[in-house]
Amino acid sequence: MLENLSGRLQGxxxxxxxxxxxxxxxVEEALREVRLxxxxxxxxxxxxxxxxxxVKERAVGQEVLASLTPVQQVVKVVHEELTALMGGAQAKLxxxxxxxxxxxxxxxxxxxxxxACAKLALHLRKQGRQPxxxxxxxxxxxxxxxxxxxGRQIDLPVWSPAEAGSRDPxxxxxxxxxxxxxxxxxxxxIDTAGRLHIDETMxxxxxxxKAAVHPHEVLLVVxxxxxxxxxxxxxQFQEKVGIDGVVLTKLDGDAxxxxxxxxxxxxxxxxxxxxxxxxxxxxxxxHPDRMASRILxxxxxxxxxxxxxxxxxxxxxxxxxxxxxRQEFTLEDFLDQLRQVRRMGPVGEMMKMIPGLGRFKHxxxxxxxxxxxxxxxxxxxxxxxxxxxxRPVIIDGSRRRRIARGSGTQVQDVNKLLRDFEQMxxxxxxxxxxxxxxxxxxxxxxxxxxxxxxx
Amino acid sequence: MAMGKGLLSRLREGLAxxxxxxxxxxxxxxxxxxxxxxxxxxxxxxxxxxxDVGVETTIKLVEGLRERVRRDRVRDPExxxxxxxxxxxxxxxxxxxxxxxxxxKPAVIMVVGVNGTGKTTSTxxxxxxxxxxxxxxxxxxxxxxxxxxxxxxxxxxxxxxAEIVRHGEGADPAAVAFDAVRAARARGxxxxxLDTAGRLHTKANLxEELKKVRRVMAxEIPGAPHEVLLVLxxxxxQNxxxxxxxxxxxVSVTGIVLTKLDGTAxxxxVLAIQDxxxxxxxxxxxxxxxxxxxxxxxADFLEALFS
Numbered sequence: 001m002l003e004n005l006s007g008r009l010q011g012x013x014x015x016x017x018x019x020x021x022x023x024x025x026x027v028e029e030a031l032r033e034v035r036l037x038x039x040x041x042x043x044x045x046x047x048x049x050x051x052x053x054x055v056k057e058r059a060v061g062q063e064v065l066a067s068l069t070p071v072q073q074v075v076k077v078v079h080e081e082l083t084a085l086m087g088g089a090q091a092k093l094x095x096x097x098x099x100x101x102x103x104x105x106x107x108x109x110x111x112x113x114x115x116a117c118a119k120l121a122l123h124l125r126k127q128g129r130q131p132x133x134x135x136x137x138x139x140x141x142x143x144x145x146x147x148x149x150x151g152r153q154i155d156l157p158v159w160s161p162a163e164a165g166s167r168d169p170x171x172x173x174x175x176x177x178x179x180x181x182x183x184x185x186x187x188x189x190i191d192t193a194g195r196l197h198i199d200e201t202m203x204x205x206x207x208x209x210k211a212a213v214h215p216h217e218v219l220l221v222v223x224x225x226x227x228x229x230x231x232x233x234x235x236q237f238q239e240k241v242g243i244d245g246v247v248l249t250k251l252d253g254d255a256x257x258x259x260x261x262x263x264x265x266x267x268x269x270x271x272x273x274x275x276x277x278x279x280x281x282x283x284x285x286x287h288p289d290r291m292a293s294r295i296l297x298x299x300x301x302x303x304x305x306x307x308x309x310x311x312x313x314x315x316x317x318x319x320x321x322x323x324x325x326r327q328e329f330t331l332e333d334f335l336d337q338l339r340q341v342r343r344m345g346p347v348g349e350m351m352k353m354i355p356g357l358g359r360f361k362h363x364x365x366x367x368x369x370x371x372x373x374x375x376x377x378x379x380x381x382x383x384x385x386x387x388x389x390x391r392p393v394i395i396d397g398s399r400r401r402r403i404a405r406g407s408g409t410q411v412q413d414v415n416k417l418l419r420d421f422e423q424m425x426x427x428x429x430x431x432x433x434x435x436x437x438x439x440x441x442x443x444x445x446x447x448x449x450x451x452x453x454x455x
Numbered sequence: 456m457a458m459g460k461g462l463l464s465r466l467r468e469g470l471a472x473x474x475x476x477x478x479x480x481x482x483x484x485x486x487x488x489x490x491x492x493x494x495x496x497x498x499x500x501x502x503x504x505x506x507d508v509g510v511e512t513t514i515k516l517v518e519g520l521r522e523r524v525r526r527d528r529v530r531d532p533e534x535x536x537x538x539x540x541x542x543x544x545x546x547x548x549x550x551x552x553x554x555x556x557x558x559x560k561p562a563v564i565m566v567v568g569v570n571g572t573g574k575t576t577s578t579x580x581x582x583x584x585x586x587x588x589x590x591x592x593x594x595x596x597x598x599x600x601x602x603x604x605x606x607x608x609x610x611x612x613x614x615x616x617a618e619i620v621r622h623g624e625g626a627d628p629a630a631v632a633f634d635a636v637r638a639a640r641a642r643g644x645x646x647x648x649l650d651t652a653g654r655l656h657t658k659a660n661l662x663e664e665l666k667k668v669r670r671v672m673a674x675e676i677p678g679a680p681h682e683v684l685l686v687l688x689x690x691x692x693q694n695x696x697x698x699x700x701x702x703x704x705x706v707s708v709t710g711i712v713l714t715k716l717d718g719t720a721x722x723x724x725v726l727a728i729q730d731x732x733x734x735x736x737x738x739x740x741x742x743x744x745x746x747x748x749x750x751x752x753x754a755d756f757l758e759a760l761f762s
Contacts, residue, residue, distance in 0.1 A: 036510055042692030045505045109715065110571025110688060141610035142603040149602030149624070196717070223571060227507040227692025227724065250570060253655040255694035278570070278600070371659050 027059050030074050041256030041295045044231040047265045055081050075296070082292035086261060091245060091270035091286075093124075094216045099186040100132070102177055102213050106206055106241060107221035108233060109194030112249035112275060114143060116221050117191040118150035119275060119283035120247070124187055125156060132185040133158040134176030136169040136209070137193035147191055154280050157183070169193065170209045177213050190215070197236035206241045218243045219272065222263055224251045230259035234267040243267060248286065249275035256295050329425055331389040335381040338374055379407040380417050392418055477506045477723070481536060488532040491524055495532065499539075506723030509693050512730040516542050540757055546726055547753035551710065551735030555681050556646060561593070561639040563647045563672055563679035567665060567706060568686035569698055570653030573714040573740065575604060577686050578650040579611030580740070580748035586615045590645040595635030596621035597628040597668060598652040608650055614745070618642065628652065628664060629671045636675045649680070656701035669706045682709050684737065687724070689716040695724050699732050710737035713751070717741045725756070 031052050038048045058077050095101050103120065105113045114137065121131040133151050135158055137143035144160050151158035159176040161167055166175070173190050180188045192209065195202035210218060220243040222230060237243055246267070248260050251274045260271055271286040381389060383406030388395050395403070395418065404411045480502045488495060496517055503513040519542045520535065529538065556562035566578045575598065582592045594612050596619060598604035605621040612619035620635040632649055639647045651668065654661035672679045685708040687695050702708050713725060716739050725736055736751040 039504055039510050040693055042507075042694070045501055108690065110573055112571055140607070142606035145603035145606045146601065153602075196715075223688075223691070225569070225688075225691045225694040227690060227695075228505050229507070229690050230692075233690075250655065252657070253569065253694065254657045254697055255692075258692070 024060050027056070027074065031056055031059065034074070034078055037296060038258060038261075041258035042225075042227050042230070042262075043258035043295065044228055044262035044265070047231065047262050050265075051081065051085065051261075079289075079292050079296065082261065082295060083289045086264050086288035086291055087270045091272050093272060094244065096216045100177065100180040100188045101186065101217070102188045102190070102215040103217045103219060104173075104190045104192060104210065104213070104215040105219050105221055105247070106192050106237060106243070107194060108196065108223070109140075111194065111221045111223045111226075112247075113137075113194060113221045114146050114150070114191050115278075115280075116219075116247050116249060116273075116275060116283070117147065117189050118154055118280050120219075120273065121151075121156050121187075121189050122154045122280050123273075123283050124189075125154065129187050130185045131156055131187040131189050132176065132180040132183065134173055134188060134190040135160050136172045136176070136190050138167050138169055138172070139193040143191075143193070150280065157185070169205060170212050173209050174212050188213075197233045197240075203236070203240040210241060217245060219245050219247050220263070220267070220269075221247045221249060222259055224248050224257040224259060224274075225253065225255040226259040228262075230262040231266050234263040238267045238269070243269055245269050245272040247271075247273045247275065252276045252282070257291065258295055260291055261295060331381055331384065331392055331421060332386070334421055334424070335378065335389070338378050338381075376407070376409060376413060377417050377420075380404075380409055380414055383407040392421065477502065481539065485532045485535055491529065491532050491535065495535070496521060499535075503723065507692055507727070508723035509696070509727035509731075512546070512727045515730065516546070516726075519545075543726060544753065544757055546730045547757065548729065550752050550754070551737050553750065554737065555709065557676075557678055557681050561636065561644045561647050561676070562681045563636060563639075563649065563676060564682040564684060565649045565651065565669065565672070565680040565706070566684050566686060566712075567651050567702055567708070568653060569655050570601075572653065572686045572688040572691075574598070574653060574686045575607050575611070575650050577684075577712050577714060577738070577740065577748060578608065578648050579615065580745055581684075581738075582611060582615045582617045582648055583745040584748060585646050585648075586617060591643065592617040593635060593639045593642070593644040593647050594619045595631055595647055595649040597631040597635070597649050599624055599626045599628050599631060600652040604650070604652065617648075618644065629667045632668045633671050633675060636672050636679065640676070656698050656705075662701070662705045665706050683707055684710050684712050685734070686712045686714055687728075689713050689724060689740075691724065693727070696727060696731055699728060699734055703732070703734065708734055710735050712736075712738045712740065712748070714740035717747075725751075 034055065035048055035052050038051065039045065043051075055074075055078055058081070059074055093101075093103070105117050105120075107113050117133060121133055124131050133147055133156055135144040135147040137147075138161055144162075148158045148160060159172070159179050161172050163179075164172040164175040166172055169192065176190060177188050180186075190209075190213070192206060193202070195206070197203065218241060220234065220237050222233070226233070234243075234246075246260075246263055246269060248257065248263075248271050251257060263269075264271060271288075271291075274284050274286050276282045276284055380403060383403045384395070388399060388403075395414075400411050400414045404414050407414075481499065484495065484498045484502065499520070500513055500517050503516060504510070508516070516539070520538055523529070523538050523542070524535070529535070554562075554564070564581070566574050566581075568574050578594065582594060585592050592615070594608055594617050596605040596608045598608070599622060602624065605624070609619055609621065611617070618638075620631060620638050622631050622634070628651060635647055635649060638644070649668070649672070651665060652661075654665065656662065669680060669683070683706050685699060685702050687698065691698070699708065699711065711728060711734055713736050725739075728734065728736065738748050739751050739756075741747045741749060
C-alpha cells in the first residue's frame with residue numbers, strides 16, 4: 001500500500017532515465033512525491049507545505065541539479081531537513097536545582113499517559129533517581145488502580161486520591177509533591193486524566209494544577225498514530241497549559257509517526273522520549289535522524305545495527321562480517337542467523353530497516369507471515385546434511401524431495417528457500433559493500449550518508 | 456442528559472468540530488469565488504487531506520468531482536458543495552446493518568483494537584445500549600494484560616447492571632472467553648460482550664492470541680463471535696487503515712466503532728475506511744457519556760457534516 005519515499009522517487013526517476021540532468025521541473029515532480037510520502041505518513045498538511053517549500057529552495061540550487069546522482073541528493077536534502085526540523089541533538093529532562101523535580105504528563109485519552117508515567121519512573125529509577133508516582137486521573141474508572149499496579153511492578157510508591165483524602169486532581173497533585181518532600185523522593189511524576197484539547201474546563205484544570213505544583217517539565221504524550229489533528233492538539237496544549245517536551249508513544253507499531261514532525265513544528269518543543277513496547281522498560285530516548293528515516297519509509301540501518309549488537313555475539317558478528325565480505329555465506333550461517341534474528345524480534349520489522357529490501361516487500365508483507373516462513377526455513381535447513389548446507393549447489397531433485405519430507409514441507413518450499421537464500425546472498429553482498437564504503441567515509445554507517453540510499 | 460434530544464441534533468452537536476473542520480472550510484473556499492478552476496480543486500484537496508481523508512480517497516473524491524463538473528457543465532462554485540456531498544455519499548453507501556445478534560442466545564460480540572482507542576469504554580457503552588433495549592448482558596474481561604482493565608470493566612458492569620466474568624491479571628484471555636460464553640449459556644444471557652486487551656496489529660504473537668480467543672468461542676457456540684468490532688480512534692491518521700486490514704486478516708472484523716469523533720476536526724478517516732476497505736462503520740463515539748455511542752448513519756452523518 002504505502003510506498004516509501006525511495007520507492008516513489010525511483011518511480012519518478014525511471015521515467016526520467018536517459019535524461020542526463022534534472023531540470024527544475026523534474027525536481028518539482030520529485031517533490032510532489034516527497035509531499036505525498038509525507039502526507040501518507042500523517043505529517044500535517046501545512047507542515048508539509050512549508051517543508052516542501054524549504055526543500056525546494058535547496059533542491060533547485062546547484063546542490064542537486066549539478067549532482068550526478070540527483071535522486072540521492074533530493075532524498076538526502078529531505079532527510080537532512082527533516083532531521084533538522086525535529087531538533088538536532090537529543091533533549092534531556094530538566095532537573096530541579098532543589099528537589100523534588102516535578103514532571104507532569106498530559107494528553108488526550110488513550111495516548112498512553114499512565115503507561116508512560118510508569119516507564120519514565122522506571123527509566124529514572126535506573127539512573128539512581130527516586131521517583132514518586134502521583135495518580136491524579138480521577139475520571140477514568142480504575143485509572144488509579146492501573147498506576148498502583150504498575151507502581152508495584154516497578155517497586156515505586158504511588159500517591160493516590162485515597163491517601164490525599166481528596167478527589168480534586170489539583171489537591172492530589174499538591175499533596176503528592178508535599179509527600180515527596182516528606183519522603184525525600186527526588187522526583188515526582190504526575191499522571192493526569194486524558195482530556196480533549198477542546199474541553200475548556202478540563203484544560204483549565206491542568207493549568208490550575210500547573211500553577212499549584214510548578215512542574216519543571218510538562219510532557220505532552222502523543223500517540224504516534226495520530227493523524228492531521230496532532231497539530232491542533234499540540235497547539236492547544238501549548239497555548240492553554242504550556243508544554244516543555246513530548247513523549248511519542250506506540251512507535252512499536254507500523255505507523256510512520258508523521259505526528260512527531262507536526263507536533264515539533266507547531267509547539268517548537270523537543271520530543272524527549274519514545275515508547276516502543278508494552279513493557280515498562282520499553283522507553284527510549286528520541287533520535288531525530290532515525291525518526292526522519294522512518295517517516296520517509298527508508299531503512300534504518302543504525303537501529304538495526306544497534307538491535308543486532310544487543311543480541312549478537314560480538315565475536316560471531318565479526319566472523320560473519322568476514323564471511324559476508326568474502327561471500328562465503330553458507331546455509332549453515334544462514335541457519336545461525338535465522339536463530340539469532342528470531343531473538344531480535346519480528347522479522348518484518350527488521351527487514352524494513354535494511355535499505356533496499358523494500359523491493360522485496362511482497363515477501364515480507366507482514367511479520368506474522370515472515371515469522372512462519374522463518375520457522376519453516378529453519379526446519380528445512382535442519383533437514384539438510386552439513387555438506388548440503390555448505391554447498392547448496394549439490395542439492396538436486398532427489399535431495400530436495402528428501403529434505404521436503406524430512407522437514408514436513410513441500411518441494412516448492414525447499415526450492416523457494418534456496419532461491420531466497422541466493423537473493424539474500426546478493427543483498428548481503430550489497431550490505432558488505434555499503435559497510436566498506438561507509439567505513440571509508442567515517443565511522444560505521446554515517447547517518448545521512450550515501451550508504452543509506454541504494455538506488 | 457442527551458437521551459431526550461433528537462439523534463440528528465445530538466449528532467450535529469457532537470460533530471460541531473468536524474463540521475467546522477470540513478464543511479465550513481469547503482464553504483469558505485467556495486463563497487466569493489467566481490469560477491471553478493484548478494486552484495479551487497487544489498484547495499479542496501488540501502481541506503480533505505487535512506481532514507485525514509487520506510491521499511488515495513482524496514484524489515478519488517476530487518477526480519470524481521472534476522468529472523461531474525465537466526459532464527454537467529457546472530459553472531457556479533456554490534454548486535460544488537452538493538456535488539461533493541454526493542460523491543461522499545457514494546463512498547459511504549447506505550446505512551450499515553445493525554448488530555448481528557444470533558437467533559439462539561447468547562450472541563457473542565468481540566471487541567478488538569490497538570491500545571488506547573477506547574475498547575473498554577466502548578464495551579461499557581455498548582452494554583449500556585443493550586441493557587436499555589432490555590437485553591441481559593454479560594461482560595467478559597479478556598483484557599488480562601493492562602493493569603486494572605478488569606476493574607474498569609467491573610465499574611461499567613455495575614453502572615449498567617450487566618454481569619461480568621473476570622479472571623486474575625495475566626490469565627489466559629482465551630480462558631476468560633471460554634468461561635464467559637459458558638456462563639452466558641448457563642445464565643440465559645442474551646449478549647456476551649468480550650473486551651480484549653489492546654494490541655498493536657504488528658505484534659504477531661498477540662494477534663495469534665486473539666485468533667485463539669476467537670477459535671475458543673467459535674468452538675463453544677457455533678457462529679460465534681457474531682460480531683467482531685474493531686475500535687478505532689478517530690484522531691488516528693492513515694495507520695487506521697493498516698489496523699483495519701491486519702485485524703480483519705486475523706479475526707475477520709465485521710464492523711468498526713469509531714471513537715472520539717467529538718474531539719477531532721477530522722471525520723475524514725471514515726471516508727478512507729469505507730472507500731478502501733468497505734468494512735461498515737457501525738457505531739461512532741461522540742462524547743464521554745454512556746449514551747454517546749451512536750449507530751452510524753451515513754445519511755445523517757453527511758447531513759450533520761454539511762448542515
